[in-house]
Amino acid sequence: MRKELRFSGSGGQGVITAAIIFAEAAVAEGKEAVQSQSYGPEARGGASKAEVIIDDKTIYHPHVETPDLVLAMTQKAADKYYKDLNPDGLLVLDEELVPNPPDFPHIVRVPITKLAIEEVGKPLFANIVALGALTHLTGLVSFDQVKDSVSHRVPQVGWDAVEGK
Amino acid sequence: MAKARLMQGNEACAEGAIAAGVNFFAGYPITPSTEIAETMAKLLPKHGGKFVQMEDEIGSMGAILGAALAGAKSMDATSGPGFSLKQELIGYAACAEIPCVLVNVQRVGPSTGQPTAPSQADVMQARWGTHGDHPIIALAPWSVRETYDVTVMAVNYAERFRTPVILLMDEVVGHLREKVVLPEHVDVYPRRKPKKTRAEGYQPYTPDDDLVPNVADFGQGYHIHVTGLIHDETGFPVGSPKITEDSIARLHEKIARAGDEIIHTESSFMDDAEYAVLAYGGTARTAYEAVRAARAKGIKVGLVRLITIWPFADKVVAALAKKMKGILVAEMNYGQLVGEVRRAAAGACPVELCGKYNMQAFVPAEIESAIDALVAAHQ
Known part of the structure; x- marks a missing residue:
């Protein structure tokens, strides 16, 4: 059941944190999970990519090769990372920040950052909104578990973001 | 648990x-x-x-x-x-x-x-x-x-x-x-303690039976002198050829004599293997995947993973080389440990390098191709 997920955007958007929380939720549900990341030397603004692999068997090679899902939070990330997607996979885009969706048959556009601003009050929570969307779209981990994992990582306000309050 | x-x-x-x-x-x-x-x-x-x-x-x-x-x-x-x-x-x-x-x-x-x-x-x-x-x-x-x-x-x-x-x-x-899942208990080696008092003639750098000295910690009531100069058992520097030779030999020997105990390796898919991939650290995870893929194609290849890099697993590699048709060393560099593997293999079988140094970790296909090349070159 190996499932490979890639979370991409720019430094500061919280894609690495979202990936960690997703992997934590999987581990809490008894699955095998690994999470890795790559980023430039910059603290903010450089390209940022995090990966999660979930399996029911031991995971050896720890990096994503053919993602089943790519989350892209910037146009640059979308253009760069959709290419090696599993043809049956899913490309999840931030609707506003990726105005020109790549040519891929399975795209879901979610107003991630807009929801974070309008519903939770700050763009800072976009990663948690994205996490909610991915939980719903993949069905790999339960919503309750993700909520629990978020609450271990972030204060109440981020918790509200998952629930779309 | x-x-x-x-x-x-x-x-x-x-x-x-x-x-x-x-x-x-x-x-x-x-x-x-x-x-x-x-x-x-x-x-x-x-x-x-x-x-x-x-x-x-x-x-x-x-x-x-x-x-x-x-x-x-x-x-x-x-x-x-x-x-x-x-x-x-x-x-x-x-x-x-x-x-x-x-x-x-x-x-x-x-x-x-x-x-x-x-x-x-x-x-x-x-x-x-x-x-x-x-x-x-x-x-x-x-x-x-x-x-x-x-x-x-x-x-x-x-x-x-x-x-x-x-x-x-x-x-x-x-x-x-x-x-x-972390273990609930680990065995801990305690700090070595002096076995003699000052009155009994304690010298901080007198080797114990295992050739390791029981140097007292500062504050335990002993007089200690510590230096990077070659020293005798008192801890003070000496210009003696004999003490210099003995000191350097003892530094080596205290670890060399425990070699088999501290050299840790792990083998996977090696029972009937004719070829071996040797790897360590993160690269070994990808090598494991590559070996598994090569096995699925019918290639009799296994993985030998070094956990202890130094002292080098000379005996393990020498014995391996005598049994294998070829060894592939996968490492994220221009070729470093491969030299040690060749030295230890001593010509008993060919040793090839699969090196990578472009900022990116290996992917399984790269090591798998190198296994294919090794097998093709050394039937």
Whole structure:
């Protein structure tokens, strides 16, 4: 059941944190999970990519090769990372920040950052909104578990973001 | 049983160190080792230990040596640029027989190189980075859980042999988060204690039966002199050829005689193997996947993984070379440990390199292609 997920955007958007929380939720549900990341030397603004692999068997090679899902939070990330997607996979885009969706048959556009601003009050929570969307779209981990994992990582306000309050 | 957690390699290193009794950490944070310092800063005070962020890498290494002499179990963590700066004091610790663990989470070099990118190119520096004849112990874990275990091992070896131990991690494992269940108990090697009083003629550098001296900690009531000059059993420098020869031989022998016990390797798919991939650290995970894929095609290939890098597994490799039609060494560098494998194989079978040094970790297909090439070239 190996499932490979890639979370991409720019430094500061919280894609690495979202990936960690997703992997934590999987581990809490008894699955095998690994999470890795790559980023430039910059603290903010450089390209940022995090990966999660979930399996029911031991995971050896720890990096994503053919993602089943790519989350892209910037146009640059979308253009760069959709290419090696599993043809049956899913490309999840931030609707506003990726105005020109790549040519891929399975795209879901979610107003991630807009929801974070309008519903939770700050763009800072976009990663948690994205996490909610991915939980719903993949069905790999339960919503309750993700909520629990978020609450271990972030204060109440981020918790509200998952629930779309 | 302890609960499964998602944990990072660098965090597991810090937690393993604390479990093994490390109570002093001095460091100067550097990517990709920073989380070790971060975790130590968070956890050490809760365990009654001390964390000091020093002014630079050399100061950090000096601080852990001083703390070790004062009775602490001490550790420092760095990456390539810091590893270079610390070399002089690693030699000091080897000569003055000061127990300490230095973690090097390797990144691409030389110099500042590529700060966030994985590499395994400090393997020979770990062996020969400091000048002079000296032994070293270096260990390389391949998983988050093994990082915990190997850190405990590193602290124990440092104490048992009174030597610097290098924990040679790589970015792949250091930054990887994965599911771990930590052990509830680990065996801890205690600080060696003097077996004589001053009145009974105690000398700090008199070797015990295992050739390791029981140097008293400062503050225990003994008079101790510590120097990087070659010294006799009193700890004071001497210009004697005999003592110089004996000292250097003893430094080597105290570790060499325990070789079989401290050289850890692991084999997978080797029962009927005709070819072997030899790898270590994060690369071994990808090699495992490549070997499994090659097996699925009917190639009789296995994986031999080195956990102990130094002392080098000469006997394991020599015996392996006699049985194999070919050995492939996969490492994230331009070719380092492959030279040691060739030396130990001594021509018994061909040894080929699958090296990578472009900022990116291996993918299984690359090692699988190299296995195909090895098999095609050496039927």
